[in-house]
Amino acid sequence: MRPILLQGHERALTQIKYNRDGDIIFSTAKDQHICAWFAHNGERLGTYHGHQGALWTVDVDPTSTLIASGAADNTVRLWDIKSGKCLKVWDFNTAVKRVEFNEDGSRLLAVTEKRMGFLGTIVVLNIDLDPEAEQDDEKKLVIECEESKPTVAGWSYLSKYIIAGHEDGTVSQYDAKTGEQLDNTQVHDVDGLITDLQWSPDRTYFITASKDKTAKLVNARDLEVMKTYPTNTPLNSAAITPKKDFIILGGGQDAMEVTQTAARQGKFEARFYHKVFEEEIGRVRGHFGPLNTVAADPQGKGYASGGEDGYVRVHQFDKGYFDFNYEVERQARAAMQQ
Amino acid sequence: MAPSFDHLADMEEDDYAEEEELDFSDLRERFEVQLEQGLDTFVVIDGLPEVTEETRPKLIKFLLRKLDAVNKTREDSIHMPLGEDGKSYKFAFVEYPTPAEALAACKALDMVQLDRKHQLRVNKMTDIDRFGREGRIEEQFVPPKIDEFTEKEHLRSWLADPSGRGRDQFVMYKDDRVQVLWNNDKDAPESIVDRQHWTESFVQWSPQGTFLTSMHQQGVQLWGGPSWTRQKRFAHPFVNLVDFSPTEKYLTTWSNRPISIGEEGHPALTVEDDGKNYVIWDIETGKPLRSFANIELPSNSSDENGQPIKRKIIWPAFKWSADDNYVARLTQGTSISVYELPKMGLLDKTSIKIDGVMDFDWAPATPKRDGVKTYEQLFCYWTPEIGSNPAKVGLMSIPSKEIVRTLNLFSVTDAKLHWQSDAAYLCVKVDRHSKSKKSLATSLEIFRVKEKGVPVEVVDSIKDTVINFAWEPKGDRFVIITTAEVVAPSAVPPKTSVAFYCPEKVKGPGVGNFKHIRTYDKKNSNAIYWSPKGRFVIVATVHSQQSFDMEFFDMDFEGEKPENEKDLTANLQLMNVADHYGVTDIDWDPTGRFVATSASIWKHAMENGYHLYDFKGEQLREEPVEKFKQWLWRPRPPTLLTKEEQKQIRKNLREISKVFEQEDADRGASADLAVVEHRRRLLDEWLAWRSSTEEDIREEREARGLPLDPVEGLIKKTDESEDQVIEEIVEEIVEETEEVMS
Structure with missing residues (x-):
C-alpha cells in the first residue's frame, strides 16, 4: 500500500472529507485555504480562498455540489465546488469548530467555540443545494450548551437527532427540530475531551475519539456504548470503514508533549481495529507528527490521514486488505450464502 | 525489590493528601485513657x-x-x-x-x-x-466471657493454586488501585482482588508472603487469607516505612515524625512512646514491644546555607538475625546494640562498643561453622582506618560476643558487605585508593565462613571500581559490574564491564578458588538480578534514559563448553537480550520461572507498564498500564518437602513434567476454542443488531414517506443533458516489428 503524499498545505491539517463517490478529497488546515484533490492520483483540483483565519472544518454535501467550511475568523462559508466561488458567509461570535450537512444536504449544523463570554453553541442553517439560489440568512435553531462546550456534532439517520460530543467526555442527543436535549451520557472519561465524531454510512451509529486514549462505538438511538477501542495514546480522530468491519484511529502525543528521545516515536500511526471484535489489526506509519484527522473513502477503497506535519497521505487499500477475514467471519458469510 | 526510601520522600505530599478515614474506634474504646482535668x-x-x-x-x-x-x-x-x-x-x-x-x-x-x-x-x-465509684465495679465476680472459637482463614491457602498449576501471585499497584492477580504467563493475569485506595503510599509483602502490607496515615495494616480480610493493624501515626523480621514474627515501623501522644492518648501506644520514631511490634498479638528514637548523628557536611545536610536514613535500621532471635541497630562510629527477642532487652544489658564501626550485617541464614556445635548467629562489621590503626572487617558471634575472625586492611575508602544467601560466604567489597588518593581500585575479600578458621580469599585482579556485586543465591558464583570512570551523577551513563566468577574444580569435597570466567566490555549495565533459585542471572541497565538492555545469562549452559574454561564450575552462555523502554524495576518470581520488568511512574511518566519474560528471556506479555506504580511477586515460604523428597522429584522430573506439558497443551487448545467462540458470539450479536436496526429505519422512513435512499432523488434532479462524456483514447503498442525492405 503505497500512499500518495499531498503537499498542498503549509500548516497542520484539521479535517479531511471524502465526497460521497469517494473520488474527491477536501482538506482543511490552519493555513486559511481549503484544498480539493482527486483521490485516485492526488492531483489538486483546486483551492478555495477567502477565510481570514485558521480553518477548522469542512464538509461536502451528498450531491457533491457545495462545500461548507468553518474557521477561526468566526464565519461559516458555503462554496461552489465547481467554480470555487464563495456563495454565502454566515457570521458568528466565535470560531467555528465543526460543520456537517445532514443526510439529504438540506441543512447544515455548525459548532461554535466557547469564548469571550459566549457559550458554545450548535447552530442549524437551511441550505439550498442549487448553487444559483439565494441562501437563507436565518439561523434556524441555536442550541446553547451551558454545562460543557461541544467540540464536535453531527446529524443522525433521518436527521432526527443532533448528536454532540463535549469537552467533558459526554455525548448528548438533541431533537434536531426543537433543539431539546433528550439525553446526555458520560461516554469517555471526565477529562477526555471528545476530538472527533464520525458516522456509519447509514448514520445509525457513530464513533467517537477522545483524549482519554479510547475510541467508542455508540448507538445513535440510545447513546449506548457498543464497542470500546483502547489505545496507548491520546486520539484525535476516528473513522468507520464501509465494506469492511474496521475502524481507523489516529492520534499521537501532542507536539508539545512529545518526548525528547529521538529514537522513540510519538506513536504517530494510523491504527486499524476490527470494529466488532475490538482487536487491533495493524498500524500504518508515515506521519512525523500526530495524526489530526483520518477519513475513510465512502466507497471503501481507501483512506486518508492528515497530520500536524502538514501532509495528507492518501492510501488505496490493496488486495490483502479486502481478503483479510477472521475465520468466524468467513464461516458466517458462507452460512449466509447457503 | 522492596520499595526504597527515595521515592517515598516525594510521594508523601501527594499520596497522604487524600485521607481515608480508618475505623479505629474499637481499638480506641479498649485502650482509651480517660484523663480528668485537674x-x-x-x-x-x-x-x-x-x-x-x-x-x-x-x-x-x-x-x-x-x-x-x-x-x-x-x-x-x-x-x-x-x-x-x-x-x-x-x-x-x-x-x-x-x-x-x-x-x-x-x-x-x-x-x-x-x-x-x-x-x-x-x-x-x-x-x-x-x-x-459505686456501681462501676460489679459486686459479684462474673467470669469473663471467652468468645467461641472461630476458625480463622488459612493464611497460606494461596499456595494451593485452585487451578492446580502452581501459579504465583503478584500484587500490582496502579493509580489508586491495588490488585492481586494470578500470573497466567502468556494470557492476561487473573484478578483475585481489586480494591481502590487500598494503600496510601505503597504495598509490600511480608517475607514469606503471608501478609500484604498497606500503608496509611494512621498506621500499617496487614491483609491476607482467601477473602483478603484485615489480619492486623499497627497504629503508628504517619508511618513511612515498614520492615518485617525474616520469619514474620515481628515488624518494625518508622516515621520521620516523632510519635506524639496527645492528651487524648493513643489506641496502641503509650506516653513512653512519645517522641520515638521506630516501633517494633509483635505481629501475633499486634502489641508494640519497644520503641526507639532516631539516632541523630552530627553531619560532617553542610549545604550552601550552612545548614547541615540531613543524612539519608539507613533502612532497615533495625536488622534481624536469620531466626528472629536478635535485632540490632548500628550507632555509626561507636557501637552496635543487639536486642534479644521477645523481651527486646539489650543483650547483656550493654551495647557492643566498636570504635569507628561503619556498617554491619547479619548472616542471612543460621551459620554452620566447621567445629562449632553451640547455637550462634553471626554478624560482620567494618571499621575504617583510625590514626595509624588499619581498617578492619570483623565477624562476631552472638550471643557469646566472641570475635570469630578479623581482617586488617589498608588504604580503604569504602567497604560493602555482601553475604551469600546460605551464609557460606561473605564477600567484602573494598574500594582502595592509591597512595596519591587519585585512583580507585576494588578488591574482593571473600570469607569462607563454613570452613575451619574462616579462611579469607582475595580477588584483587580487578583494576577498575566495582559498582555492583551479587552472589548467586544458594550458590557459590558471583557477578560484578565494574567501571573505569568515577561514577558521578551525569546524564551520560558510564561505560561498564560485566564480569563473571566461579570456583574452579577441585578433586574431592570442598570448593576451589574463585576464578574469573569472562568479562563483557562496553556495556551500560548497572544492575544484577539473580534468579532466586540460582543458575540464571539478568544483567540490566535500569533507571537510565538512554539504554534499556536486559541480558539473560545461563551459568550452567548444557551445550559445549569452551576449552579454556574446562576447569571451572560454570558454563556461561548469553541466552537472550531483551529491551524494555524506561525499565525501572526487575523482579523474579519466587520460583525463578518468570521475570517481571516494569516502568514505574514513581521514577518517570513515560510508557509506564510491565513486561513479562520467562527465565530464558523470551517475552511472554507486554502491557502498558496507566499510572503503573508497583509490581511485587508474592514470596513463598520455605518448602515443606524434605531433602530426600526434593531429590526424588528432581530424579523423576521428566516423568512429572510430561503430565504438565500435556495439561498446558490442552489448555492452549481450549483457550483458542474459547476465543473463537467469543468472536462468533460477538459477530452474531452484531449482525443481529444490524438487521434489526436496518429494519427499524426502513419502517421509519416509510412511515414518514421518505425515500429509502435520501440522496438518490437529489442526484437525479441534476440535468442529465449537462453530463459530459469524456473519451480518453489510449494508444497502446502491442507489438512492433521491423522488416527490411529489399
Missing part, C-alpha cells in the same frame, strides 16, 4: 491508722517523712478529713504540684509498710473515682 495531681493514701483531732498532726508528720522520700511534700498539702465522731477515716488526700509527681508517688509508695500493722495503699484520685 484531679490528676491528687493521690489517695489508704491504710492509715485511725487518728483523732489531737493525734492527726503527729500522723501527718510521720507520713511526711515517708512521702518526702519520693517527692518533697508540704504539710498543708496533706488533707486528712475527720468524721462526725471526731475520728479519721483512715485515709488521706495528698496534692502534688504536677501529675507526674503524683504518678511517681503512686508507683513508689504503694504497698509500703507504714509500721508493722499498717500498709499504705496509694492510688491516683482519678483512678479511685473511675474504678471505685
